Amino acid sequence: MRRSLTHWARAAAVGAVGLVMVAACSGNSGGGGDSQAGGPVTLKINFWGDFGLDELKTKYEDANPNVKISLNTGEYNAQHEDLQKKLVAGSGAPDIAAVDEGFVVQFRGQADKFVNLLDKGAGTYEQKYLPWKWKQTLTPDGKAQIGLGTDVGGLAMCYRTDLFAAAGLPTARDQVSALWPTWDRFIEVGQQYTARSGKKFIDAGTNVFNPVLGQQPVGFYDESEALKMDGGPKVAFDVAARTIAADLSANLTAFSPEWNSGFVKGNFAVLACPAWMQGHIKNTAPGTSGKWDVAAIPGGGGNWGGSFLTIPKQGRNVDEAYRFVEWLIQPEQQIEIFKKVGNLPSQPALYQDPAIRDFTNPFFSDAPVGQIFSRTAENLTPQYLGRRNGPTRVAVENVLNRLATGNLKGKPDQAWTEAVKEAEKAAKS
Amino acid sequence: MSTTRAAPETPRPGRDSGATASRRDRPYEPGPWRTRLHRFDMRYVPYLLIAPFFLLFAVFGLFPIVFNGVVALRHWRLDDPTLTGWAGLENFRRLFTDDDFFNALSNTFGIFLLSTVPQLLLALVVASLLNRKLRAQTWFRVGVLLPYITPVTASTLIFSVVFARDTGIANWALSLLGIGETAPIDWRSAKWSSWIAIATMVNWKWIGYNALLYLAAMQSIPRDVYEAAAVDGAGPWRQLWRITVPMIRPVVIFTVVLSTIGGLQLFTEPMLFDANPALGLGGDDGQWQTVAQLIYKVGWRDLNLGYAAAMSWALFLVILLVAAINALITNRLGGGRK
Numbered sequence: 017m018r019r020s021l022t023h024w025a026r027a028a029a030v031g032a033v034g035l036v037m038v039a040a041c042s043g044n045s046g047g048g049g050d051s052q053a054g055g056p057v058t059l060k061i062n063f064w065g066d067f068g069l070d071e072l073k074t075k076y077e078d079a080n081p082n083v084k085i086s087l088n089t090g091e092y093n094a095q096h097e098d099l100q101k102k103l104v105a106g107s108g109a110p111d112i113a114a115v116d117e118g119f120v121v122q123f124r125g126q127a128d129k130f131v132n133l134l135d136k137g138a139g140t141y142e143q144k145y146l147p148w149k150w151k152q153t154l155t156p157d158g159k160a161q162i163g164l165g166t167d168v169g170g171l172a173m174c175y176r177t178d179l180f181a182a183a184g185l186p187t188a189r190d191q192v193s194a195l196w197p198t199w200d201r202f203i204e205v206g207q208q209y210t211a212r213s214g215k216k217f218i219d220a221g222t223n224v225f226n227p228v229l230g231q232q233p234v235g236f237y238d239e240s241e242a243l244k245m246d247g248g249p250k251v252a253f254d255v256a257a258r259t260i261a262a263d264l265s266a267n268l269t270a271f272s273p274e275w276n277s278g279f280v281k282g283n284f285a286v287l288a289c290p291a292w293m294q295g296h297i298k299n300t301a302p303g304t305s306g307k308w309d310v311a312a313i314p315g316g317g318g319n320w321g322g323s324f325l326t327i328p329k330q331g332r333n334v335d336e337a338y339r340f341v342e343w344l345i346q347p348e349q350q351i352e353i354f355k356k357v358g359n360l361p362s363q364p365a366l367y368q369d370p371a372i373r374d375f376t377n378p379f380f381s382d383a384p385v386g387q388i389f390s391r392t393a394e395n396l397t398p399q400y401l402g403r404r405n406g407p408t409r410v411a412v413e414n415v416l417n418r419l420a421t422g423n424l425k426g427k428p429d430q431a432w433t434e435a436v437k438e439a440e441k442a443a444k445s
Numbered sequence: 446m447s448t449t450r451a452a453p454e455t456p457r458p459g460r461d462s463g464a465t466a467s468r469r470d471r472p473y474e475p476g477p478w479r480t481r482l483h484r485f486d487m488r489y490v491p492y493l494l495i496a497p498f499f500l501l502f503a504v505f506g507l508f509p510i511v512f513n514g515v516v517a518l519r520h521w522r523l524d525d526p527t528l529t530g531w532a533g534l535e536n537f538r539r540l541f542t543d544d545d546f547f548n549a550l551s552n553t554f555g556i557f558l559l560s561t562v563p564q565l566l567l568a569l570v571v572a573s574l575l576n577r578k579l580r581a582q583t584w585f586r587v588g589v590l591l592p593y594i595t596p597v598t599a600s601t602l603i604f605s606v607v608f609a610r611d612t613g614i615a616n617w618a619l620s621l622l623g624i625g626e627t628a629p630i631d632w633r634s635a636k637w638s639s640w641i642a643i644a645t646m647v648n649w650k651w652i653g654y655n656a657l658l659y660l661a662a663m664q665s666i667p668r669d670v671y672e673a674a675a676v677d678g679a680g681p682w683r684q685l686w687r688i689t690v691p692m693i694r695p696v697v698i699f700t701v702v703l704s705t706i707g708g709l710q711l712f713t714e715p716m717l718f719d720a721n722p723a724l725g726l727g728g729d730d731g732q733w734q735t736v737a738q739l740i741y742k743v744g745w746r747d748l749n750l751g752y753a754a755a756m757s758w759a760l761f762l763v764i765l766l767v768a769a770i771n772a773l774i775t776n777r778l779g780g781g782r783k
Contacts, residue, residue, distance in 0.1 A: 094723035097746055104523040104748070122524075269729075272720030274609055283611070407747075414729035421634040422730055445747045
């Protein structure tokens with residue numbers, strides 16, 4: 017009896033101590049939760065690829081000791097889909113979410129889930145932005161601005177001078193630009209290249225499709241959100257299908273590991289280059305430094321990609337987040353990002369800034385990338401990208417990949433029918 | 446309380462008489478409180494001890510299944526919060542006309558057959574080899590389990606390099622045999638090649654695991670059965686099929702059911718085999734998109750949760766059906782009478 021009593025007493029005592037400890041712990045964490053007044057704040061920022069923030073993050077943290085920045089890069093489509101999920105779920109979104117122009121209409125339609133940056137005083141920046149860039153994140157009634165533009169994707173063509181030389185093609189950027197005023201001429205040059213070198217000319221059919229589509233007045237959707245496959249998409253699809261049929265493509269799925277190793281191994285000689293692609297090439301194949309150069313893209317200008325920084329409403333540090341976003345879009349930071357990863361700012365005044373105007377990129381044979389990309393950005397007619405632009409693009413890109421490798425190989429007519437079918441499915445699903 | 450206190454102490458004839466007798470021999474009568482405790486201990490503690498599993502199962506197993514069923518009967522789109530009404534059987538009706546679903550189903554079965562059948566047969570062979578007297582026996586036994594320990598994401602990433610078109614080891618090895626020297630196999634482009642690639646990953650991971658299960662069962666077969674068979678002139682192959690397999694039948698059924706469930710839920714391998722895994726497409730034409738992958742895509746990329754839930758339920762029923770059929774067939778094959 018005695019033994020058993022002490023035993024139970026002991027058990028009870030252990031239990032009580034445990035309870036006290038649990039209570040103590042939860043008490044602690046509860047006390048440290050509220051951190052509005054100058055307490056430590058962690059800002060989570062989600063994006064894809066490389067936004068050139070690694071060094072800027074440290075710089076900002078040094079200047080603002082109470083702020084920690086957490087950078088979360090991911091896959092392009094996945095980041096946007098994840099943001100959509102979190103918006104609906106009502107929690108879990110990052111403090112700052114990057115949104116690409118390809119998805120921006122979808123999110124602009126849910127402006128009530130984002131902080132209206134006009135309330136935070138973002139209106140003062142309107143005059144600084146390319147007008148179309150400012151409007152892309154502005155709700156149609158003009159009352160809410162959900163994002164501030166970071167970069168624009170003015171188009172150019174990156175090419176490998178060493179591979180061009182080996183195939184007996186000119187290597188100087190003006191001469192190269194003169195080689196391909198149109199996409200037809202581009203395909204002819206490609207055929208010369210493959211005939212002489214025995215290697216593939218371009219990386220993937222989709223990386224012809226996207227820039228050509230970017231040059232069309234109307235993309236997948238018109239402004240009433242109707243799918244218009246017979247306009248721009250048809251033109252772009254035909255060019256891409258012809259490059260594939262001419263056997264110019266290395267058939268590497270864009271942004272796949274094999275595509276990345278293709279940069280290192282020189283599996284292709286040219287690549288459509290929106291400004292942001294510079295950073296990707298540099299990060300992926302640092303060993304090819306000095307072997308690249310930048311020429312004009314066939315068919316003139318055009319835009320492909322370009323991003324915005326948005327602040328979802330559900331975040332806990334909305335004010336700190338806006339302070340950071342505002343700091344990031346200042347000329348000083350924008351120029352640093354451009355120099356680091358090539359993302360061209362969306363504030364035209366900066367194109368006159370000597371830091372950008374005179375910037376030459378040693379990785380790309382000292383090409384005057386500042387001038388090249390600002391010129392394309394200034395002369396841009398922007399395209400309306402519908403709500404379902406992202407999924408539709410993936411669907412059509414897949415058909416192109418199948419045309420290159422799979423069961424549609426060598427059947428461009430059938431491929432177009434298939435592309436229309438898949439696009440319609442993506443528009444509805 | 447006081448009224449019931451005495452009752453248990455009165456010895457009941459016929460019940461537990463031995464224990465009561467021994468209690469009588471003790472120097473003092475145990476207090477009624479303690480007896481109650483003892484009774485509680487004997488009667489209810491076992492239930493208390495097994496309760497955590499059932500509680501957890503109810504919360505994390507049963508509830509999601511039931512709730513999933515409810516969701517399957519509703520419209521539920523994350524990108525259109527207004528669509529929240531009852532859909533009735535609409536989602537299930539849509540399943541029957543959905544090409545994507547049947548494509549995914551046939552892919553799942555294709556990969557399942559390509560993985561489960563060779564996997565279990567090879568596991569049998571490996572197990573019967575391990576069951577012999579070998580040097581460094583433990584080393585080999587642990588060795589076959591190593592793939593099972595490897596995280597499936599890690600091994601799949603390695604395999605997707607192995608099956609790369611231009612630079613992969615698989616194509617290199619085939620080229621040594623003179624296959625695909627000029628035009629290397631694009632493993633991801635066709636159904637058959639992508640199925641083989643994925644089935645290889647699954648087999649690699651699970652052969653050792655199943656082999657060890659078989660081995661454990663084989664250890665319990667008496668040696669003299671084999672000796673008698675050998676005297677009667679049965680070779681190793683005949684011994685395997687006529688003695689070993691029938692005698693470890695319960696384990697075979699167990700592995701068949703387990704690999705049916707695993708095979709039909711296949712997700713990680715096909716997901717990571719994709720050039721762009723985040724899309725969940727299983728190839729640019731869904732060549733190797735499995736049902737689990739399609740559920741992920743419909744639910745989390747197209748944000749149509751109602752339809753995805755219906756698919757999950759359909760998959761659940763398909764698995765039940767196939768597992769039952771498999772167990773039945775295996776039972777027959779092994780000479781069972783049930």
